[in-house]
Amino acid sequence: MPHLPHSPRLTPPRPWTRLSDSEWAALLPYLLHRSPQGRPIPELRARMDAIFHIACTQAPWREVPGAYGKPDTIARYFRRLTHAGLWPRLLEALAEAGPAHPLRAIEYFILRAARRAHRILGHRFLLLIRRIGLRTALPGPPWLLPDPLLSETLARLPFPVRLLAGRAPKSRCKAWFSSLSRLLRDAGGRARIPRSVRLAWA
Template identity: 65%
Template sequence: MPHPLPPRPWSPLSDPEWSALLPFVLHRSGPGRPIRDLRARMDAIFHLATLRGAPWHALPARFGKPDTVSRYFRRLTHAGLWERLLHALADTAPNHPLRAIEAWICRAARRAYRIRGMALLLLARRLGFRSALRAPPWMLPDPDLSETLAPLLPGTFASNRGPRGGLRRDGPIRPLMRLLRDAAGRARIPRSVALGWP
C-alpha cells in the first residue's frame, strides 16, 4: 500500500479541478430544484477536510451556514460520492485534474467513514488510498485477511490436538489466533493517533 499523500493546504478549487469534480456531485436538492453555490459548498467541504478533526461550526462565515454545508456533505456521502471519487482516482492518469485534489478527496472520505462505515474503509484499503484511512492500516480491521484466515482455523484446531485431546501449546494455533485478532483491528483508536495520522 503506498504511503499517505502529504497534506495539501486548502485553496479554492481551480476551474480545471472544478470541471473534473462537477460530474460527480449532486446538482439538485430535490425534484427540479438546483443547488445554489455548488462550487462554494464543495470548497467549504474541502476546507473543513483539511482542518484535522475540526467540527462543522469551525467553517468560516464566508462559506455560509455550517448546517447547510454539513447537510449537503451527508447527502453526498449517502449518495456514494466518496466511493465514486476513489474509484475515479484509481482509474485516472497522474496528470488528471482530480489528482490535484486527491489529498482533499481522501480527507473528506475519511470524514465520511462515520456515515458509510466499513465498506468505505475496505474500498480505500483495496484501492490503496492510505490517506483515506482514519488511522494506520495495522490498527484498522482487515476483512480480506479475516476471510483468508477463517477457513484455515477448523483444520488447524484438528491438527493442534495433543495425545490426550487437549490443544498443544507449541502448535500453529497461537500464531493463527494472533493473526485473526490483528485482522479484527483495534476496538478503539485513540483520538491522538487518528488526528496525528496524515
C-alpha cells in the same frame, strides 16, 4: 474495476486552497446539482471548498467560515453526498486516473473528506479503501482499524500441515496459534482509537 496499486500508499499532504477551474471542472460531474426538492443548488463550488477546508483542517462543521454558507447547510450537503455514494466513486476514479488527471491535484482533499464518510458508509467503505490502496482515506492507522481483508491475510499464513497429524512440535503449534490469535484480534480493530493518534495520522 479500479486499478489496484502494487502496494498501499499515503498521499502527500497538500495545504488547503480553493478549487482551481480545472479541478472544479473535473469534480463537478460527480456532485449532486439539485436539492431534494429539485431546485438547483446555489454556490455549489463554495460548498465543496468548505467541505475540503474542514476536512483538511480537521475542524468541526461549526467552524465553516461564514463566507461559504451556513455550517449546518454544508454538513447536510456532505451527508447527502455520502449517502449518494460520492466518496467511493471518487476513490475508484482516482484509482483509474493517470498522474496528470486534474483529480490527482485534489487527491489529498478527497481522501481527507472521505475519512469523514466512513462512519456513514461502514466496513464496506474500509474494504474499498484497503483494496484500492489509498491509505490516506482511512480514519486511522491500518493496524488499529478493522481488517475486512483478513481472509487474504490468512491465505498468506503458512499452515503447519504436521499439526493436523499431531506430529508438529509444541513450540511450532503455539507460534501458529499465537499468529492466528493476533490476526483475529486485528480483524476487529481497536474499539477506540485515541484522538491524538487519529489527529496525527497523515
